Structure formats: structure tokens, C-alpha cells
Amino acid sequence: MKILVVGSGGREHAIIKKLKESPKAEKIYAAPGNGGISADAECVAIGATDIEGIKDFAVKNAIDFVVVAPDDPLVLGMVDALEEVGIPSFGPKKAAAAIEGSKVFSKWLMKKYGIPTARYEAFEDVDKAVAYLKEQNSYPAVIKADGLALGKGVIIPENEEDAIAGLRSMMEDGQFGDSGRRVVIEQFLTGIELSVLAFTDGNIVVPMVSSMDHKRAYDNDEGLNTGGMGTIAPHPLFTPEMQQRCMDEIFMPTIEALKKEDREFRGCLYFGLMLCADGPKVIEYNCRFGDPETQVVLPLLDGDLLEIMQAVSAGKLSEVKVGIKPGSAACVIIASGGYPTSYKKGYAIHGLDEKGGAEGVTVYHAGTKLEDGVYKNNGGRVLGVTAVGTNLKEALDKAYAAVENIGFEGSFFRHDIGKKVL
Numbered sequence: 001m002k003i004l005v006v007g008s009g010g011r012e013h014a015i016i017k018k019l020k021e022s023p024k025a026e027k028i029y030a031a032p033g034n035g036g037i038s039a040d041a042e043c044v045a046i047g048a049t050d051i052e053g054i055k056d057f058a059v060k061n062a063i064d065f066v067v068v069a070p071d072d073p074l075v076l077g078m079v080d081a082l083e084e085v086g087i088p089s090f091g092p093k094k095a096a097a098a099i100e101g102s103k104v105f106s107k108w109l110m111k112k113y114g115i116p117t118a119r120y121e122a123f124e125d126v127d128k129a130v131a132y133l134k135e136q137n138s139y140p141a142v143i144k145a146d147g148l149a150l151g152k153g154v155i156i157p158e159n160e161e162d163a164i165a166g167l168r169s170m171m172e173d174g175q176f177g178d179s180g181r182r183v184v185i186e187q188f189l190t191g192i193e194l195s196v197l198a199f200t201d202g203n204i205v206v207p208m209v210s211s212m213d214h215k216r217a218y219d220n221d222e223g224l225n226t227g228g229m230g231t232i233a234p235h236p237l238f239t240p241e242m243q244q245r246c247m248d249e250i251f252m253p254t255i256e257a258l259k260k261e262d263r264e265f266r267g268c269l270y271f272g273l274m275l276c277a278d279g280p281k282v283i284e285y286n287c288r289f290g291d292p293e294t295q296v297v298l299p300l301l302d303g304d305l306l307e308i309m310q311a312v313s314a315g316k317l318s319e320v321k322v323g324i325k326p327g328s329a330a331c332v333i334i335a336s337g338g339y340p341t342s343y344k345k346g347y348a349i350h351g352l353d354e355k356g357g358a359e360g361v362t363v364y365h366a367g368t369k370l371e372d373g374v375y376k377n378n379g380g381r382v383l384g385v386t387a388v389g390t391n392l393k394e395a396l397d398k399a400y401a402a403v404e405n406i407g408f409e410g411s412f413f414r415h416d417i418g419k420k421v422l
């Protein structure tokens with residue numbers, strides 16, 4: 001089979017490496033891919049949100065299956081467009097992708113179907129939003145832009161002054177463009193945060209291994225929010241009993257709710273959960289694999305990813321094996337100095353072999369380019385150094401041993417990935 005993977009990050013690299021294990025995968029293209037991905041797939045210079053470009057390429061090259069990995073092309077309807085020209089693909093259609101594309105919609109859905117989540121109100125009018133904040137007078141407050149905002153659309157102000165300033169920059173100054181014209185204000189939840197990525201074909205839902213992200217830039221959860229600085233899997237505090245409870249109270253009800261609303265979801269549904277004292281609650285849904293959760297979840301997937309993705313797309317998920325391997329995985333992100341704000345690109349990376357890898361670990365490339373045989377940093381998050389071990393400590397030790405030898409001018413990483421649950 002000829003497969004096209006849309007996207008250019010560490011998540012896409014992890015998907016491609018796992019797809020390569022399938023005996024059915026003959027040729028893999030990545031659009032646009034990156035320097036490191038070019039060691040595993042043929043990169044073609046088409047942007048991940050260029051729906052017409054992707055469609056033309058897939059038709060002209062007789063692509064058998066397309067994997068649409070990032071949120072924006074899914075929310076824009078890339079899977080619908082591919083289906084129109086008869087190309088099967090992995091990922092939800094536009095109507096279902098709204099579960100990530102609009103927080104107002106996802107909160108409404110949860111409320112309507114009784115899926116546990118933080119209490120909320122949605123606003124289009126800034127004065128009404130300010131009045132609500134004042135009336136609630138409860139801090140920290142949680143304010144979310146309705147639409148996609150590169151993972152930066154959530155603010156958690158500690159006081160009224162910061163909350164009002166945040167609201168105004170979203171709703172009036174267009175900090176996130178149209179994404180922030182509508183907002184959700186919700187109750188602040190405390191508990192244990194974890195993620196579950198699950199395959200669903202709209203009928204059944206099959207969770208992969210649970211994971212834990214680290215969103216802040218620096219050690220001890222200091223610094224700004226990022227796309228994610230490292231992950232571990234499984235999450236040691238997610239017991240089989242809790243998984244069953246989430247299946248009954250959250251996972252299945254979500255799939256059924258989407259179906260009832262005529263928005264059947266086929267793809268990978270990401271449940272961002274908070275295990276609160278009174279039970280598990282949904283913090284957010286993503287309509288796709290998480291990044292960098294995928295970099296620890298897929299190495300522990302016991303099954304043929306291509307076969308699973310095809311089964312999801314065909315509505316036949318119950319016919320394939322989706323297992324979880326024993327052991328643990330850890331991924332440490334190496335980022336460019338200054339990320340998540342401004343940073344410089346183009347520094348040569350040391351410590352990688354000619355294929356972009358390193359001994360004892362798998363190096364997923366998130367933001368690299370290859371120039372004259374030299375890998376250089378070309379994004380904020382640059383590499384995801386991942387190791388698998390019989391337990392979490394072993395996985396972390398292996399990943400950190402490799403991370404110590406890899407870097408470039410200004411590069412940094414967190415030293416405490418997984419430490420809280422070790």
C-alpha cells in the first residue's frame with residue numbers, strides 16, 4: 001500500500017515509524033514532513049492545511065490511504081475532501097472534529113449528555129463575560145478560547161485583574177484571531193491529570209495505554225505552557241478500575257453522544273482527564289493523536305497500526321487486535337532556547353547518527369531540517385528522545401542517558417519528566 005501521512009512533527013514521525021512495521025506498508029509519503037522524517041518517508045512539500053494540494057497529490061500518486069494527523073486540517077474538513085474523491089483516510093470528518101475545533105460545542109455536548117466535566121458558561125459578549133467573572137469571584141479561573149489556538153488558548157488567571165485583561169485580549173484584541181471571539185469560562189478542577197488516546201470507529205472505543213504530559217517549559221512546572229515537554233506511559237495512577245469507570249461514564253457516552261448528534265467520530269479521540277476527588281472529569285477532547293503523547297503510546301501499541309487505522313476508517317474496529325505491550329515508555333523533548341516564545345533556528349545538532357537516531361533510544365524528530373547531511377533545529381520542539389523499559393525508571397534512565405549526549409546551541413530539556421509519579 002502507498003500511504004500518505006499529513007503533518008510535520010514528532011507525532012507524525014512516531015506514526016510513520018509504527019506504520020513502517022506493517023507488512024502491508026510499501027511506500028510512505030509525508031506532507032510536509034521534516035528533516036528527520038525524511039529518513040523514514042519521502043517528504044513532499046505540501047502544507048498540512050492545503051486541502052486541495054493534498055487531495056491532488058493523493059489522486060495523482062494513487063495513494064491507498066491517508067493519515068491526517070494534526071488538528072487544523074481535520075477541523076477544516078480534509079477527511080471529507082479525501083472521501084469525496086474516494087480515498088480512504090484516518091481521522092474524523094469536519095462535523096466530528098468540532099469536538100476539538102469548538103470548546104463551546106464540546107462543553108455543550110458534555111452538558112447535554114451528562115458527561116462529567118467542569119461547570120461552565122459560554123460568552124460572545126465581553127461585558128457579560130466580565131460580569132460573570134465578577135459574580136463568580138472564584139480564583140483561579142479558567143478561560144478558554146473557543147477555537148484552535150496552537151494549544152495556547154487556555155488561561156488560568158489567579159485574580160480578577162488578570163482574568164479581565166486575559167478576556168479582553170482574547171475577545172477584543174483578537175489575540176487568537178477568530179478563535180477567541182467566543183470563550184468558555186469554567187470551574188477550576190484539582191486532581192490528577194492524565195490523557196487517554198483511544199481508537200474509535202463510531203461503534204466501539206478501544207483505549208491505548210494512558211499517558212502523562214508535562215506542559216510547562218521548565219522543571220517543577222515553571223515557565224510558560226508549551227505544546228508538551230515530555231511524556232510517560234502508562235500513567236501509574238490510572239488503575240484498571242478507573243479505566244472501567246472512564247469507559248462507562250466518559251468514553252462510551254462521548255461516542256454515543258456524537259453519533260446521536262449525527263457527527264459520528266472515526267479516528268483517534270484524545271481524552272484529557274482530571275481524576276478529581278468526586279470522580280473523573282473531561283478537561284478537553286482532541287480529535288487526533290496528542291503530541292508528544294503519541295511518542296510514548298505508539299511504542300507500547302501491540303498491533304498493526306495500518307490495519308487498525310484501516311479498520312477504524314471502515315467501521316470495523318472490532319475485527320482487529322489492539323493490544324498494549326508490557327513495560328513503560330518515556331519521551332523527553334529537546335527544545336530550542338527561548339521556546340515557547342522566540343527562538344533561533346539553524347543550529348547543527350550534535351549526538352545524532354546519520355539517520356537522525358541515537359543508540360538505545362528512538363529519536364522522533366519534531367522540528368529539524370537536514371542540510372548537507374547535518375541535522376539542524378528548525379522549530380520550537382526539536383526532538384523527542386524516547387525509550388522503552390521494563391518499568392518507568394528504566395525507561396527514564398535510558399532516555400535521559402541519551403538526552404545528555406544530544407543538543408545544539410541554546411537547546412534545553414526538562415530534567416523531571418515522570419518524577420512526580422516515580
Ligand code: AMP
Nearest residue numbers: 118142151154186187188189272283284
Ligand atoms: P487544554 O488546552 O484544554 O488542555 O488546557 C491546558 C491545560 O490547562 C490543561 O492541560 C490543564 O492543565 C489546564 N486546565 C484546563 N482546564 C482546566 C480546568 N477546568 N481546571 C484545571 N486546570 C485546567
Ligand code: GLY
Nearest residue numbers: 227228290291292
Ligand atoms: N500534548 C497535548 C496535545 O497534543 O494537545
